[in-house]
Amino acid sequence: MAVIDPRSGSVIETVMNPIRPRVFQCLHRTSVLLRRGSSQDVTAAESRSVQPVLLVSRLYQPSNLRDMGPDTQGEMTCKSQRLMQQAGLIHPSNPGCYYYLPAMVRSMEKLMRVIDQEMLMIGGQKLDMPSLCSAELWKTSQRWDLMGKELLRLKDRHQRDYCLAPTHEEAVTTLVAHQTSPSYRQLPLLLYQITRKFRDELKPKFGLLRGREFYMKDMYSFDASEESAYQTYESVCEAYARLFNRLGLRCVQVQADTGNIGGKLSHEFQLPAEIGEDRFLVCGSCSFSANVETVLSDRSGCPQCKTGTLVESKGIEVGHTFYLGKKYSRVFNATFSNAQGKPVVAEMGCYGLGVTRIAAAAIEVMSTKEEIRWPGLIAPYQVCVLPPKKGSKQDKAAVLAEELLRTLGETLPGLRGEVVLDDRTQMTIGKRLKDASKLGYPYVVVVGNGALEEIPIFEVICQQTGETMFLSKDGLLDLLGRVESI
Numbered sequence: 144m145a146v147i148d149p150r151s152g153s154v155i156e157t158v159m160n161p162i163r164p165r166v167f168q169c170l171h172r173t174s175v176l177l178r179r180g181s182s183q184d185v186t187a188a189e190s191r192s193v194q195p196v197l198l199v200s201r202l203y204q205p206s207n208l209r210d211m212g213p214d215t216q217g218e219m220t221c222k223s224q225r226l227m228q229q230a231g232l233i234h235p236s237n238p239g240c241y242y243y244l245p246a247m248v249r250s251m252e253k254l255m256r257v258i259d260q261e262m263l264m265i266g267g268q269k270l271d272m273p274s275l276c277s278a279e280l281w282k283t284s285q286r287w288d289l290m291g292k293e294l295l296r297l298k299d300r301h302q303r304d305y306c307l308a309p310t311h312e313e314a315v316t317t318l319v320a321h322q323t324s325p326s327y328r329q330l331p332l333l334l335y336q337i338t339r340k341f342r343d344e345l346k347p348k349f350g351l352l353r354g355r356e357f358y359m360k361d362m363y364s365f366d367a368s369e370e371s372a373y374q375t376y377e378s379v380c381e382a383y384a385r386l387f388n389r390l391g392l393r394c395v396q397v398q399a400d401t402g403n404i405g406g407k408l409s410h411e412f413q414l415p416a417e418i419g420e421d422r423f424l425v426c427g428s429c430s431f432s433a434n435v436e437t438v439l440s441d442r443s444g445c446p447q448c449k450t451g452t453l454v455e456s457k458g459i460e461v462g463h464t465f466y467l468g469k470k471y472s473r474v475f476n477a478t479f480s481n482a483q484g485k486p487v488v489a490e491m492g493c494y495g496l497g498v499t500r501i502a503a504a505a506i507e508v509m510s511t512k513e514e515i516r517w518p519g520l521i522a523p524y525q526v527c528v529l530p531p532k533k534g535s536k537q538d539k540a541a542v543l544a545e546e547l548l549r550t551l552g553e554t555l556p557g558l559r560g561e562v563v564l565d566d567r568t569q570m571t572i573g574k575r576l577k578d579a580s581k582l583g584y585p586y587v588v589v590v591g592n593g594a595l596e597e598i599p600i601f602e603v604i605c606q607q608t609g610e611t612m613f614l615s616k617d618g619l620l621d622l623l624g625r626v627e628s629i
């Protein structure tokens with residue numbers, strides 16, 4: 144292939160194989176493409192079947208504990224924040240704002256994919272709305288004043304007022320209201336997005352648990368009648384329950400206050416945790432559960448069954464659902480024509496999930512004091528392979544580590560990009576194991592003594608369960624083949 148100078152039109156370089164330089168470059172960067180015979184060209188099909196191996200020595204995950212402290216971060220602090228900064232998952236910028244570093248982005252993108260799957264299952268359609276919202280929009284709903292100091296306000300060059308959206312009821316309702324001749328046949332309509340939200344929190348704290356800039360999934364539903372709106376509300380609550388189940392988080396759905404969002408019915412999804420800022424009550428005898436804010440009278444007896452006792456727990460609010468009725472649709476005139484062709488004002492619901500808060504809350508409740516544990520599905524990487532220390536008795540097994548990675552690439556396409564190789568072979572296996580344990584890879588594979596036996600044996604540590612297994616290559620492939628990776 145010839146490279147032509149666009150100005151002169153003359154050939155400036157002749158490249159025999161356009162792919163090779165890229166592969167060569169990779170060898171010197173974060174990932175290495177492992178394949179048979181490095182002198183061969185990589186065809187597109189081949190590159191799909193090889194496993195990009197991520198080298199721990201090149202991964203950008205700078206530990207930044209020294210930057211923690213009340214001076215930069217407001218109120219301090221909690222286990223998840225400490226662990227996340229220690230592991231180089233996040234880096235503080237200004238109070239309530241963080242850099243999300245590469246491993247964290249991998250985890251959040253996975254979480255977003257799980258959310259997308261669950262929203263798709265209930266008919267959700269993803270869109271993306273502007274974060275910059277005009278004051279007029281917020282004045283129409285009267286929330287420009289009601290939101291007070293939490294609303295981050297700014298002016299453009301024409302001195303017009305705007306806010307950075309903390310939520311999007313106004314924006315989505317005006318969007319839907321602009322559609323010409325919408326029909327009841329389109330309903331229920333469920334629109335959602337996963338975007339950054341901005342709230343000038345009085346006390347940003349606990350790392351990603353209470354930020355001023357954070358990711359939220361917010362969904363808005365439009366229905367033709369109150370009855371179908373309640374059904375939609377139910378189906379979203381069920382989707383939330385499925386989502387938390389898949390993540391292995393034991394959330395409790397509790398009755399909640401509607402706050403400044405307004406509406407008639409509301410539930411929070413609370414993850415029980417000592418540092419949780421909410422308190423909720425659960426009845427020991429019936430299904431009653433509620434945020435303490437909603438139980439004004441005697442908090443010892445259950446208001447539903449009258450016999451059960453209420454147990455109070457602290458929780459982190461990871462999700463919130465609201466049945467809004469016509470509160471916003473009436474103001475913005477979001478109507479649909481019914482079967483008789485008459486316009487009816489839509490019945491609405493809105494449903495939030497704190498994406499960054501869920502990731503941090505999971506780390507908060509699953510981790511030990513020093514070691515991160517993830518919901519398997521959203522761990523940044525699924526597998527870490529530890530080859531032996533250079534110059535050690537087991538050094539001969541290093542080729543087996545490479546071979547293993549190649550086989551993983553060829554036989555388990557579901558794990559592509561999920562395997563890291565801790566190539567810091569100047570360090571002992573013990574030291575690297577400790578690091579792997581701190582980062583919480585669900586599976587750590589040690590290529591050590593056992594790998595030198597006639598039938599090589601690999602030590603596999605399942606960090607989620609704490610189990611250690613000694614497996615042949617086939618056994619290991621069988622185990623890793625069952626890992627759910629998204």
Ligand code: ATP
Nearest residue numbers: 351352353354357359460461462463495496497500
């Ligand atoms: P809180 O009571 O914790 O301030 P909220 O009730 O004001 O939260 P909602 O308006 O219900 O929050 O927002 C939907 C979801 O967004 C919440 O359930 C939570 O998971 C997440 N969330 C809200 N505020 C923050 C924040 N400051 N940082 C991170 N996530 C947040």
Ligand code: MG
Nearest residue numbers: 411460462463
């Ligand atoms: Mg809430």
